[in-house]
Amino acid sequence: MIDNINNRRSRKKAVVFETMSFLILSIAIIGVIIMLRVYLVGGAGRSFGLVVERHVEEGVYAGANSVLYATEERSGKTMLELIGIAAYVGNDTVDFGPVVGKINVQKELEWRFDKIYGKGKWYLHVPQPDIQPEIQIVFVVDTSTSLCDDVEEMAKNLPFLIEDLRQTRKVTATIYLLLGGANCCKLGTHEDLGPIACSRFPEKEYLHCVGLTASVCPGFGSGGQRDEDWGNGIACAAKGGPKEGWEDFSIKVGIPLSDELPQGSECLGGNTCCADSPSSYAAQHIALQNGINASLKNNLIVFPMRANPCGTVCSLYAGGQTIERYTDLQCNCGNLLTQYMNEIADATGGKMFNLKNPTDVVNAVKDVITSVTPKRKPELVAGTQPPVRVDIRTVTTPVPVSLAGVYTTAYIYQWS
C-alpha cells in the first residue's frame, strides 16, 4: 500500500520534472530565437541599409566627378575649368572666339547632371567672386573760356573722387585738354586764375593730364578752331588710349566735356545758331563721326557731358585785356549740341549728361562709374531647388578661378 502510494508520488514528480524540463527547454529555445532576431538579424539589416546608402553616396560623388572632369567637346576644356572661367567673367555664357563660339556653362552642366542624376533630382550653385575689371577713363576737355569754372571744379575734385573710387576698385583717368587753353580770370575782380592747362591737375599714379597736341595725336590740330573739337579729340583719345595704354580687359570710358559743337558753335563764321540738322554743320558732323568710329573700334563707351553754357565768363587776353561777356551763343544754340552728344552716346552705349552747375561734374562721373560697372551674376545656378523633407546628399568641390590666387566652391545637391 505504502509502496503504491510512493510509486504514485514518484510518477507524479517525474511528470512534473518532465513538464518543467520541456517548459524550460521551450523557453530557452524561444529566448535564443528572440535574441538572434533582435541582436543579430536586426544588426545585419541595419548594416545592409548602410551599405545601400554608402553605395548611393559613392554614386553621387562619382557622378559629380564625372561631370566636373568631363571635357566639353567644342572648347576642349573640362567643366571645372569652364566653371572657373565663368566665375571670372561673372556670366553663365563665355565667348571663346569664332571657332568655338559661345558656351553656356549652365546649360552644359544641366544636360550632363540630368543624365547622371535625373531631371529635377539635383541642384548646383557656385558663388562667383566679385572680380571687377579696371575702369579706364579718358576725358576730352574743351579749353575755351566758357569752361573755366567747370575745369576749376574738375581740378579741385576729380583727384579725390578717383582716389575714393579706388578704395573699392581700380580706376584710372587721363585728361586730354584740347588745343588752346583760355586764360581764366575771376568775375568782377579780374584776378588772373591762369590758363586751362595740365598744371592744374596734379600728376598721380592714377591721374594724368596731357595736352592734345599734334605730337600726341598726329593729324590733329592742323588748321581750324580746335579748343572745342571734342569729336576729333575723342577719336584721338580712343585711338591713343590713356597714358598707361588700354588694358585688354578694362572698361573703356570716354567723357567729352564741352558746351559747344565739335569744332565750335560759330555757325557760318557768325554769331548765329545753326539749323538743327547735321547738314547745316557738315564739318562738325564729320568730327563727330570720327569720334564715333574710333570709339566703336576701340570699345570706348562715350558719356558726353554738356557744361552749362549760360552765364558770364571772364577771360584775359594778351596785352592785359580783360573781357567779361555773356555766353549767349552757347546758351542759345544748344539743340544741335545736345543732338550730337546724344548721337555719340547712343552709338557707343553711353549716356549724355546735361550739367546744371560745374559741381555736377563729380556726381555725373560717379553715375558713369555706376552705369558701366558690369552686372555680375552673384552665382552660377543650375538644376532644381531641393524640395523640403527629403534626404539630400551634398558634394562640395573647390574650383580654381582663372585669376591667379582666386577660388570659389561648387555645391552640388542630389536627392532621390
Added chain:
Amino acid sequence: MKKGVAYSTLVILALVGILLVSVWSYSQLATGSRFGATITQRQKEDISISNLELAKQFMTQNLKFSSSSASVDIAANGGTQVPKTYWYCDDAPTPPELNEVHFALSNTTRNYLGAYISTLSESELKNLGVSVSPYNCIGIADPGRDNCLKKDTSNCESFTSSAMQGGLIEVSTPTYVSYSGDLAADVATDRFFNFYYKLYKDTKESGLTRSIATGLRDSCDTTNTAAQRLQFALEKACDHYEALFEEPDGKKYVTCEFEILCTDTVNPTACTNVDCERPELTQALCWKSSSAAKINVDLSALNKVFDSIGGKVVRAQASFAGIEIIFHLTDTKYKVSSAKGPVDLIWNLYAVIDVANQECRPINS
C-alpha cells in the same frame, strides 16, 4: 522517478547544447556583422586618398590656368621675359631662341602657380586638410617644329606644362597621405607655339625686311611722299604676316596692326640708335633631364636659310628711313584664359630697322 530524473538530465544536456549552439551562432553572426559594420564605414584612408586626388585635380587646373596666363604675357612681351623683345635689331633678325621662350614661359607659369598656392588657404581645400608646397620648376613641352610649321594648325594648338621639383601635396586629416610626383596639364586651345615657330622661321628668312622692300618698290609713284611710301610698305608687311597665318581653307584669324614708335627719313640713325640687343640666356632650363623633357627641336636648319640669303644682315645700298616699330599680331581664332579673362592671344613683335632704299625705275622700262 528514475524516468523523470533521466528526462531532466536530457533537458539539462539539451540546454547546455542550446547554450553552446547559441554562443557559436552568435560568434559566427557577430563576425559577419562586424564585417558589415566595417564595410559600411568609410575608411579614414579612403577619405584622405580621395581628398588627395581632389587636390591633385585642383592643382592641375591651377597649373593649366597659370600656363595659359603666362602664354598671354610672354606673347605680349614678344617671346621672352624682357618687356620688349626685338625680333629685328639693327636689321639683323634676332628672334628669341626656343630655350629663351621655354625659359620665359616656365618662369612666368611658376610665378602664377605660386600665387595660386599662396592663397590656397582661402579655398575649400583648407577645410579638407590639404596643404601644398611650391613647385620649383615648370617644364614646357611644345608640339614641335614639324607640327607647328604646317599650314593646318590643328596639331599645334596646345602645349603641355608640367609642375615638378619640390611640390608636395599633403593631406593631414583624417590620416596623413601625400603626393610628391609631377603634375601635368594640357594647355588647349592656345596657339602660342604655332605663332612662335612660324614667326621664328619667317624672321630668319628676313620676312619683314623683304616685305617692306617689296612695299617700297610697289609704291614707286612720284606722287607718293616718303612717309606715304613707308606707310604703304608697312601695311604690306602686315599683309605678309596675316598671310603667314592663313588657314588651309583661306580663312584668316590673325589680324595685324603696327605702331610706329619712331620714324625718320632724314636722319635714320635717330630711330635706329636703340638698345635692342638681349642679354644672352645663361641659365639652363630646369627640366632638361626631367619628365617633361621631350623638347629637343633643332632650329639650326633655319639659320642656314638665313645665311644663304646673304649673311647675318641684309644691307641695302642706301637708307630710306630708320624705324622702331611694333607689330601687334592678334589671334582671334580662340580666346585664351588669362589674368584678364578670356582674351585674344596677341604677339607683339618689336623691330628696329634701317629700311633700305629701293630704286624706282621709270614705268616704261
